[in-house]
Each structure stands twice: as structure tokens, then as C-alpha cells.
Amino acid sequence: MGLKIFALLLVAVASFAAAQISSASSVPAFLWSPGFSSIEVKESVNYQIISPKDLANSVLNQGGWSDLLCSGRKQENPVDLAIVFVGRELHSSDVVGNKHADPALLNLLKASYTRSNFSMAFPYVAASEEETMENLLVSGFTEACGHGLGVGNVAFSESCSIEGGDFQKLANSHSIHDHLVSRMEKRGKGETDLVVLCHGGSHSVEELDQPRPESEILSEVISSVEQSGTKYAALYVSDPLKPVHYPAYRELERLLAEADNGSAPSTGCDEVCKIKSSLLEGVLVVSNCPYP
Numbered sequence: 001m002g003l004k005i006f007a008l009l010l011v012a013v014a015s016f017a018a019a020q021i022s023s024a025s026s027v028p029a030f031l032w033s034p035g036f037s038s039i040e041v042k043e044s045v046n047y048q049i050i051s052p053k054d055l056a057n058s059v060l061n062q063g064g065w066s067d068l069l070c071s072g073r074k075q076e077n078p079v080d081l082a083i084v085f086v087g088r089e090l091h092s093s094d095v096v097g098n099k100h101a102d103p104a105l106l107n108l109l110k111a112s113y114t115r116s117n118f119s120m121a122f123p124y125v126a127a128s129e130e131e132t133m134e135n136l137l138v139s140g141f142t143e144a145c146g147h148g149l150g151v152g153n154v155a156f157s158e159s160c161s162i163e164g165g166d167f168q169k170l171a172n173s174h175s176i177h178d179h180l181v182s183r184m185e186k187r188g189k190g191e192t193d194l195v196v197l198c199h200g201g202s203h204s205v206e207e208l209d210q211p212r213p214e215s216e217i218l219s220e221v222i223s224s225v226e227q228s229g230t231k232y233a234a235l236y237v238s239d240p241l242k243p244v245h246y247p248a249y250r251e252l253e254r255l256l257a258e259a260d261n262g263s264a265p266s267t268g269c270d271e272v273c274k275i276k277s278s279l280l281e282g283v284l285v286v287s288n289c290p291y292p
Contacts, residue, residue, distance in 0.1 A: 133238075
């Protein structure tokens with residue numbers, strides 16, 4: 001009897017821990033396509049906590065994107081455009097609990113997901129503290145394809161942070177629209193383009209305040225693609241902005257001390273230096289405090 005109770009406690013603790021992990025450090029992803037017709041599974045949900053690399057593999061294999069992105073894997077009715085949209089707002093808890101989330105964004109994702117011929121959901125994708133989601137996905141696609149990406153064109157918005165690769169950069173929504181129109185005319189028969197769009201930028205203070213909601217930008221892109229008659233597949237995944245990590249206070253104090261004493265380095269800090277250090281420390285503390 002005691003062993004059974006102990007086992008139940010372990011299960012309860014494990015379930016609670018998994019729920020805490022999934023809600024605190026995981027993000028949702030949604031894959032859909034109005035144009036896919038050759039995939040047997042029309043709708044599925046993966047409730048496991050997966051890594052961004054696992055997500056990339058699932059999109060390629062279960063989602064059929066290997067036929068779109070990998071060289072030598074083309075299907076009879078190819079999709080013209082593969083869109084990856086990396087948002088900066090949603091956590092898994094926002095979708096599961098429907099709290100603190102942008103209703104317009106959730107409604108847009110729900111409508112796109114349910115109206116499509118094929119769709120997959122990944123409620124719990126583990127967020128990375130070291131690399132951006134867009135970089136992990138593109139590198140995951142490239143690695144899984146084996147011989148690199150076999151697409152006609154790769155472009156990404158300047159707000160994305162992607163390492164390596166000779167990719168075309170898109171500065172704003174107007175350049176994104178112009179690029180989509182231009183590729184309609186230049187795309188070769190059977191080719192698939194890859195476009196990676198990121199809402200906001202890499203994690204800097206200047207880019208924390210976004211003038212337009214991501215639901216509006218994503219809606220414009222989808223509407224533009226659908227109105228043009230382009231066959232597309234889309235992947236939305238969230239990668240919320242991380243807090244800015246400032247240098248340690250002691251390092252700031254050292255730099256201020258050196259600046260006050262000219263070019264010669266110093267290990268001390270005079271009264272003026274201490275006042276400046278205290279003011280700077282107060283600014284950093286206030287900037288790191290959550291808004292009420």
C-alpha cells in the first residue's frame with residue numbers, strides 16, 4: 001500500500017513538473033497548408049515537449065516539407081512557397097490557458113489551422129536561451145536535408161537573426177510584398193521558395209516596442225499570398241523576447257572609474273565615480289523591473 005501511494009506521488013510530482021516546464025519555458029508552433037493533398041494525416045497534435053531541432057525534423061518528415069525544401073524530393077504538385085513566421089509573443093500557457101494572449105493572433109492562427117487541408121500543432125516546443133528560433137529551424141532544415149536546401153530562393157526579414165548563408169534580406173512589409181510579387185514572375189516551374197519572417201528583432205531594447213501587432217503583419221502576408229493564387233505552406237512558431245542581460249555592476253563600476261581617471265586604469269572609485277555608479281545601478285534596476 002505504501003509503495004502504491006509513493007508511486008502515485010511520483011507520478012503527481014512528475015506531471016506537475018512537466019506542466020511547470022511546459023508553461024514556463026515552452027512555446028507553441030502551428031503548421032498548416034491549404035494546398036497539401038498528398039499527406040495522409042490531415043490534422044494532428046503532438047503533445048510532447050520537443051526541441052526546435054525535433055520541430056524542424058517533424059515539419060520535414062511528418063509535415064511533408066522535405067518534398068519542398070530538400071533537393072531531389074519534389075512531389076507532383078509542389079507548393080510554391082514555404083513561409084516560416086517567428087512571432088515574439090506567445091508562450092504555451094497563453095494558448096493552453098487562453099490567458100494574456102493576443103485574441104486577434106489566436107483567432108488568426110485558429111482560422112488558418114482549421115480551414116487548411118493539412119495541419120499540425122506542437123503546443124510545447126522548448127525555447128532556447130542561446131539561439132534564436134529562426135536560426136535553429138533553418139539550420140535544422142539544412143542539416144536534416146543532408147545535401148542542403150533545394151529551394152529556388154531563400155529570403156528572410158532583417159528582424160531575423162540567422163547565421164551564415166547568402167540569403168536575401170527584406171527590410172519591411174513593403175519589401176516583403178514586393179518580393180512575393182516578384183518571385184511569382186521569376187519562380188521556375190516546380191520550384192519552392194522559402195521565406196522566413198520575424199516579428200520584432202533580435203533581443204535589443206530599441207526593438208521591444210513594436211508599432212504593429214504581429215497578427216496584423218501575419219494576416220497581411222497570408223492575404224497577399226492567397227489573393228495571388230500562390231500555393232503555400234506555413235509554419236508559425238513563437239520565440240518570445242528574452243530579457244536584456246546587462247554587464248555586472250562591478251564591471252560597470254570599473255569602467256566608470258577608468259573613465260574618470262583618464263586613460264590610465266584604476267582599481268579605485270572616487271566620490272564622483274560612486275555617484276555615477278549609484279545612478280547607473282538605479283537605472284538598470286528600474287529597467288529590469290516588470291511593469292505593473
